[in-house]
Amino acid sequence: MGRNILVTGATGFIGAVVVDYLKGRGDSVRVLTRPESNPGKALSMQVDILKGRYDDPVSLRKAVEGMDMVFHLAGVTKSVDEKGFYDGNVLPVKNLLETVLQVNPGLKRFLLVSSLAAAGPADNPDPGSREEDDSKPVSVYGESKLEAEKICLSFRDRLPVTIVRPPAVYGPGDRDVLQFIRMLQKGLVLGAGDVKKQRLSLVHVDDLVRGMVMATESPAGRGEIYYITSPKGYSWEELSAAAARELGVKHMLRISLPKSLMQMLGYVAGSISSVTGRSGFLNPDKVSEMVQDYWVCSPRKAEKQLGFTAAVSLEDGMHTTIAWYREKGWL
Numbered sequence: 001m002g003r004n005i006l007v008t009g010a011t012g013f014i015g016a017v018v019v020d021y022l023k024g025r026g027d028s029v030r031v032l033t034r035p036e037s038n039p040g041k042a043l044s045m046q047v048d049i050l051k052g053r054y055d056d057p058v059s060l061r062k063a064v065e066g067m068d069m070v071f072h073l074a075g076v077t078k079s080v081d082e083k084g085f086y087d088g089n090v091l092p093v094k095n096l097l098e099t100v101l102q103v104n105p106g107l108k109r110f111l112l113v114s115s116l117a118a119a120g121p122a123d124n125p126d127p128g129s130r131e132e133d134d135s136k137p138v139s140v141y142g143e144s145k146l147e148a149e150k151i152c153l154s155f156r157d158r159l160p161v162t163i164v165r166p167p168a169v170y171g172p173g174d175r176d177v178l179q180f181i182r183m184l185q186k187g188l189v190l191g192a193g194d195v196k197k198q199r200l201s202l203v204h205v206d207d208l209v210r211g212m213v214m215a216t217e218s219p220a221g222r223g224e225i226y227y228i229t230s231p232k233g234y235s236w237e238e239l240s241a242a243a244a245r246e247l248g249v250k251h252m253l254r255i256s257l258p259k260s261l262m263q264m265l266g267y268v269a270g271s272i273s274s275v276t277g278r279s280g281f282l283n284p285d286k287v288s289e290m291v292q293d294y295w296v297c298s299p300r301k302a303e304k305q306l307g308f309t310a311a312v313s314l315e316d317g318m319h320t321t322i323a324w325y326r327e328k329g330w331l
């Protein structure tokens, strides 16, 4: 039977896929979107659109009333300052959960979409980070996501909360992996730090969304954290080879920039951003993430407790993603 589900961040890359998936299953979806946002895409999916702010109790009350579940995806991945991360990643979680407790304490599940960045990089690539490991974020973004997790878990005796931590997410609609693909199309693979050693978990957005829904449906998922991820950490060699095959690129120039140079570039780019007020692709925070060796997490707990396994192979994922970019004229 269809459930009533509030989705935040529905105008974003992952949120749009969540809404499509839930609608496809027959759920009724309400979307909370900020007043300055353009919910054009969400509107076309026949959802109940609610414009509101995360610091406005009236908006939040209207948003959560009558809902069976909340999928909280809204968040800030790029900001020129710490406040931007705090306001976008921490406050909304706190305010939403407090509102749920006041007006809808019978909610069946509150899902927080956090990030591998909240845990920080792994010490080794096999098995990679596990949910029970200590968290050591290396960026302000990661710290803000970890803070949001702590707030969420502080409600676990009163509300059925679940947290998922995706690693890097790719698929149709994503603009971050797009930058890598665009460079590769020109025959360039640009890395930072020890690229030969580095390993990276990845999840296709379709797998992630399926895993998120499985986590909300499992009684075992109550009060738990899960990595929803590919079964292994990929090397840059594997990733670029899979994308190059799809792009028809035969020769690649691989350039890896040393840590110190990246840190300097990040500092310069960050200073420019703080003057212009626009967050760019590079800043000290992003560089601190880019130079790490092992952004790898283990899917074992999700496999064991939820029965989740990633179904989209890297080859198929690259194929559909690049085909989508081409169709939309992004490549």
Ligand SMILES: NC(=O)c1ccc[n+]([C@@H]2O[C@H](COP(=O)([O-])OP(=O)(O)OC[C@H]3O[C@@H](n4cnc5c(N)ncnc54)[C@H](OP(=O)(O)O)[C@@H]3O)[C@@H](O)[C@H]2O)c1
Pocket (backbone or CB within 6 Å): 008, 009, 010, 011, 012, 013, 014, 015, 032, 033, 034, 037, 038, 054, 072, 073, 074, 075, 076, 077, 087, 088, 089, 092, 113, 114, 115, 116, 165, 166, 167, 168, 169, 170, 176
């Ligand atoms: N993409 C990834 O690789 C990845 C990896 C790990 C975790 N995540 C997490 O997954 C979630 C969704 O990511 P995404 O890639 O879909 O992001 P996205 O495309 O940037 O979308 C995020 C959405 O959050 C809302 N938002 C933006 N700034 C906000 C602010 N200051 N306050 C409150 N809401 C704000 C916006 O929705 P409205 O404008 O409609 O309000 C926006 O569409 C985020 O929480 C992110 O941290 C993403």
